[in-house]
Amino acid sequence: xxxxxxxxxxxxxxxxxxxxxxxxxxxxxxxxxxxxxxxxxxxxxxxxxxxxxxxxxxxxxxxxxxxxxxxxxxxxxxxxxxxxxxxxxxxxxxxxxxxxxxxxxxxxxxxxxxxxxxxxxxxxxxxxxxxxxxxxxxxxxxxxxxxxxxxxxxxxxxxxxxxxxxxxxxxxxxxxxxxxxxxxxxxxxxxxxxxxxxxxxxxxxxxxxxxxxxxxxxxxxxxxxxxxxxxxxxxxxxxxxxxxxxxxxxxxxxxxxxxxxxxxxxxxxxxxxxxxxxxxxxxxxxxxxxxxxxxxxxxxxxxxxxxxxxxxxxxxxxxxxxxxxxxxxxxxxxxxxxxxxxxxxxxxxxxxxxxxxxxxxxxxxxxxxxxxxxxxxxxxxxxxxxxxxxxxxxxxxxxxxxxxxxxxxxxxxxxxxxxxxxxxxxxxxxxxxxxxxxxxxxxxxx
Amino acid sequence: xxxxxxxxxxxxxxxxxxxxxxxxxxxxxxxxxxxxxxxxxxxxxxxxxxxxxxxxxxxxxxxxxxxxxxxxxxxxxxxxxxxxxxxxxxxxxxxxxxxxxxxxxxxxxxxxxxxxxxxxxxxxxxxxxxxxxxxxxxxxxxxxxxxxxxxxxxxxxxxxxxxxxxxxxxxxxxxxxxxxxxxxxxxxxxxxxxxxxxxxxxxxxxxxxxxxxxxxxxxxxxxxxxxxxxxxxxxxxxxxxxxxxxxxxxxxxxxxxxxxxxxxxxxxxxxxxxxxxxxxxxxxxxxxxxxxxxxxxxxxxxxxxxxxxxxxxxxxxxxxxxxxxxxxxxxxxxxxxxxxxxxxxxxxxxxxxxxxxxxxxxxxxxxxxxxxxxxxxxxxxxxxxxxxxxxxxxxxxxxxxxxxxxxxxxxxxxxxxxxxxxxxxxxxxxxxxxxxxxxxxxxxxxxxxxxxxxxxxxxxxxxxxxxxxxx
Numbered sequence: 058x059x060x061x062x063x064x065x066x067x068x069x070x071x072x073x074x075x076x077x078x079x080x081x082x083x084x085x086x087x088x089x090x091x092x093x094x095x096x097x098x099x100x101x102x103x104x105x106x107x108x109x110x111x112x113x114x115x116x117x118x119x120x121x122x123x124x125x126x127x128x129x130x131x132x133x134x135x136x137x138x139x140x141x142x143x144x145x146x147x148x149x150x151x152x153x154x155x156x157x158x159x160x161x162x163x164x165x166x167x168x169x170x171x172x173x174x175x176x177x178x179x180x181x182x183x184x185x186x187x188x189x190x191x192x193x194x195x196x197x198x199x200x201x202x203x204x205x206x207x208x209x210x211x212x213x214x215x216x217x218x219x220x221x222x223x224x225x226x227x228x229x230x231x232x233x234x235x236x237x238x239x240x241x242x243x244x245x246x247x248x249x250x251x252x253x254x255x256x257x258x259x260x261x262x263x264x265x266x267x268x269x270x271x272x273x274x275x276x277x278x279x280x281x282x283x284x285x286x287x288x289x290x291x292x293x294x295x296x297x298x299x300x301x302x303x304x305x306x307x308x309x310x311x312x313x314x315x316x317x318x319x320x321x322x323x324x325x326x327x328x329x330x331x332x333x334x335x336x337x338x339x340x341x342x343x344x345x346x347x348x349x350x351x352x353x354x355x356x357x358x359x360x361x362x363x364x365x366x367x368x369x370x371x372x373x374x375x376x377x378x379x380x381x382x383x384x385x386x387x388x389x390x391x392x393x394x395x396x397x398x399x400x401x402x403x404x405x406x407x408x409x410x411x412x413x414x415x416x417x418x419x420x421x422x423x424x425x426x427x428x429x430x431x432x433x434x435x436x437x438x439x440x441x442x443x444x445x446x447x448x449x450x451x452x453x454x455x456x457x458x459x460x461x462x463x464x465x466x467x468x469x470x471x472x473x474x475x476x477x478x479x480x481x482x483x484x485x486x487x488x489x490x491x492x493x494x495x496x497x498x499x500x501x502x503x
Numbered sequence: 504x505x506x507x508x509x510x511x512x513x514x515x516x517x518x519x520x521x522x523x524x525x526x527x528x529x530x531x532x533x534x535x536x537x538x539x540x541x542x543x544x545x546x547x548x549x550x551x552x553x554x555x556x557x558x559x560x561x562x563x564x565x566x567x568x569x570x571x572x573x574x575x576x577x578x579x580x581x582x583x584x585x586x587x588x589x590x591x592x593x594x595x596x597x598x599x600x601x602x603x604x605x606x607x608x609x610x611x612x613x614x615x616x617x618x619x620x621x622x623x624x625x626x627x628x629x630x631x632x633x634x635x636x637x638x639x640x641x642x643x644x645x646x647x648x649x650x651x652x653x654x655x656x657x658x659x660x661x662x663x664x665x666x667x668x669x670x671x672x673x674x675x676x677x678x679x680x681x682x683x684x685x686x687x688x689x690x691x692x693x694x695x696x697x698x699x700x701x702x703x704x705x706x707x708x709x710x711x712x713x714x715x716x717x718x719x720x721x722x723x724x725x726x727x728x729x730x731x732x733x734x735x736x737x738x739x740x741x742x743x744x745x746x747x748x749x750x751x752x753x754x755x756x757x758x759x760x761x762x763x764x765x766x767x768x769x770x771x772x773x774x775x776x777x778x779x780x781x782x783x784x785x786x787x788x789x790x791x792x793x794x795x796x797x798x799x800x801x802x803x804x805x806x807x808x809x810x811x812x813x814x815x816x817x818x819x820x821x822x823x824x825x826x827x828x829x830x831x832x833x834x835x836x837x838x839x840x841x842x843x844x845x846x847x848x849x850x851x852x853x854x855x856x857x858x859x860x861x862x863x864x865x866x867x868x869x870x871x872x873x874x875x876x877x878x879x880x881x882x883x884x885x886x887x888x889x890x891x892x893x894x895x896x897x898x899x900x901x902x903x904x905x906x907x908x909x910x911x912x913x914x915x916x917x918x919x920x921x922x923x924x925x926x927x928x929x930x931x932x933x934x935x936x937x938x939x940x941x942x943x944x945x946x947x948x949x950x951x952x953x954x955x956x957x958x959x960x961x962x963x964x965x966x967x968x969x970x971x972x973x974x
Binding site for chain 2: 119121143146147150152153182183184226227228229230233234340342447448
């Protein structure tokens with residue numbers, strides 16, 4: 058392994074060798090560190106951001122504010138059943154002293170009677186009545202997530218609107234942590250952090266728990282410092298009412314969360330002072346798919362939708378003129394390159410390596426790649442535990458899962474390639490389960 | 504031709520020009536009608552519902568219109584329903600028919616004597632209207648919430664407690680309770696139903712209690728009021744200092760606690776005191792008097808009494824008094840006592856302890872229809888006379904329903920019981936031979952103590968069992 062690493066650092070020698078007989082094999086070998094060249098800077102951006110955030114958190118004096126706008130929580134419910142009550146209860150339990158308006162929107166209520174019954178049966182405790190209101194909406198005909206959000210928006214009265222999932226429960230400091238950011242008039246939206254609620258149900262959920270910690274809680278904390286948050290999660294985001302009304306609400310397609318993030322971001326070029334913070338202290342707990350098959354199905358949807366959003370729907374709006382240079386580069390690198398192009402490079406590289414090189418070399422190379430990724434992951438995890446996590450004692454128990462994580466990620470990345478091809482050829486976003494066909498049929502085609 | 508008085512209670516309402524078959528007199532106000540020395544036979548009130556209710560009250564308080572027919576021209580308020588005879592039944596002919604029926608029924612009351620006093624007036628009002636009831640009206644302004652406007656109007660001069668009067672007549676078996684309309688709680692001190700139910704501290708019965716939500720920390724088990732946990736925006740356990748983030752996994756709300764601001768006591772459930780808003784008396788909910796609000800109708804016995812005379816001369820009550828009549832409660836006590844004696848000493852004494860005899864006149868209603876009032880009354884009187892001869896001083900009687908009589912005969916064996924039955928039957932035959940074709944048919948049921956007592960039977964159960972055999 059040693060000579061390979063040495064060669065990688067010696068560029069003139071490398072080029073000379075590439076012209077040699079084993080050129081192709083060497084090229085493939087050299088391609089591998091290039092991933093690190095793209096991924097490492099990104100990781101570095103995140104780590105530096107986290108450090109900056111941590112230092113700021115430690116040094117800032119505690120804030121006391123009288124800014125207490127009314128918050129409307131739009132809770133999209135479908136077939137969650139009694140789980141919705143947990144969501145409503147945790148929202149009522151918020152320590153936020155201002156008013157919170159809960160608007161559970163039951164989509165397809167005629168078919169989802171048990172969810173509707175759970176929502177209607179929810180009663181406010183005496184001590185909540187002063188500052189909490191529940192105003193359920195039953196949409197008898199199914200219209201999809203977007204229609205639920207827009208219906209809820211039209212019925213809501215708060216100046217801050219949160220889009221939340223019916224199967225996500227929240228820490229009791231969530232609303233106050235999120236609302237704090239809106240005191241700055243330049244904040245149009247705030248992204249919240251998501252954790253996996255059913256961590257120990259299966260190996261798949263434990264792996265997702267690690268993934269959420271690294272790629273949401275830690276990564277977004279770091280990116281947020283540089284105003285580079287890539288997505289306001291659909292299960293948990295907060296918006297200033299004016300901005301959503303300015304945008305005309307959510308738009309009919311799948312991945313409405315990334316869509317609205319990109320639409321907000323397209324103001325960044327003209328209004329450079331705007332920023333979308335990520336709040337790592339606002340935690341939502343959501344249920345991840347419990348089986349590997351379920352997880353892959355979910356990613357088939359997510360990753361396919363990603364290509365649809367970046368390449369089809371928003372191909373025009375990904376421009377430095379609209380988003381500003383930093384966000385443009387970020388979207389191109391982390392969005393387009395890492396999430397769309399990289400899976401194909403990985404699949405292609407793995408395939409060619411396996412075909413052209415003898416298997417001991419393949420094995421050795423795989424071990425090397427694995428070790429490198431594991432080391433990077435472990436460092437990230439350690440940083441996350443020490444600086445970002447608000448539940449370090451709980452998260453430390455995930456360490457035994459870490460050795461499996463790079464393998465799972467490789468699998469998921471390869472799967473991304475399938476998802477992207479699925480979208481390219483089959484326009485998979487048009488068969489999304491997030492909205493019924495009679496809604497999608499009417500949507501603008503991209 | 505009946506005189507119809509049409510009272511317009513609102514200047515906007517014009518009375519009709521004439522009513523066919525009736526002598527129409529129109530009055531611009533109620534005063535105009537009351538000033539008329541010569542009363543009207545039938546009165547029609549025409550005006551807004553509340554005005555008709557008020558007018559009806561005044562009319563029923565006037566002795567000339569206590570019993571007469573009063574109609575309203577349109578649907579009235581509940582007071583109208585309780586005091587009047589309803590909306591106009593139709594054209595003049597319908598009113599004339601109703602008036603005629605009313606007139607025909609009047610001489611049958613109390614053997615043709617005009618009603619005297621409040622008791623007779625009210626019974627007569629019911630008598631004149633078969634099937635009618637004395638209806639309560641809900642009046643939230645009144646301390647007892649429900650009032651009986653008819654009783655109040657007719658007894659206006661005597662300041663009678665209408666509820667007490669109705670209950671007394673029910674005990675006398677002249678009235679019977681109709682539909683149950685409501686059940687109200689009353690202050691045991693002043694009978695007011697204007698009560699305030701307040702939750703109070705169970706320790707000091709102080710009023711100043713507050714709900715105090717409590718939290719239960721899962722880490723250390725600490726339970727304390729929520730205020731003690733709140734540190735800025737976060738919930739932090741004051742005992743173990745761990746931050747409580749998520750309900751269900753870090754903490755829960757186990758108790759619905761109250762705290763008394765007077766004595767500082769903590770408690771889960773507050774006591775409830777009932778404060779009377781009229782007399783300020785404080786009671787426990789269980790100590791309140793429960794009153795059932797019903798309408799009251801003329802009972803079968805009451806109807807019989809109205810027909811046969813309410814006074815002492817020949818009143819059915821006096822017949823029964825001569826029969827040593829007891830009310831149901833006393834009779835049951837006496838029977839229970841006899842049954843207890845029979846159970847204890849019956850086996851050893853060798854002689855019979857007592858016997859119970861039930862007599863039912865099977866065809867009393869039919870009899871009145873078939874042979875007419877006077878004949879039927881005479882036959883009943885004959886039967887009662889016969890009964891009187893048979894009954895010894897030591898025997899006791901009770902009326903069950905209108906047509907049933909129970910006799911408790913101490914020291915009577917099965918043979919003695921048969922003897923009584925035979926003698927009654929003999930007397931009956933004698934009455935019938937003098938009365939002609941009509942037949943008074945009697946049905947008997949008997950029970951000899953202790954032989955025919957069933958296990959675990961008390962007086963009420965025995966009466967119920969025997970009454971079943973009489974049907």
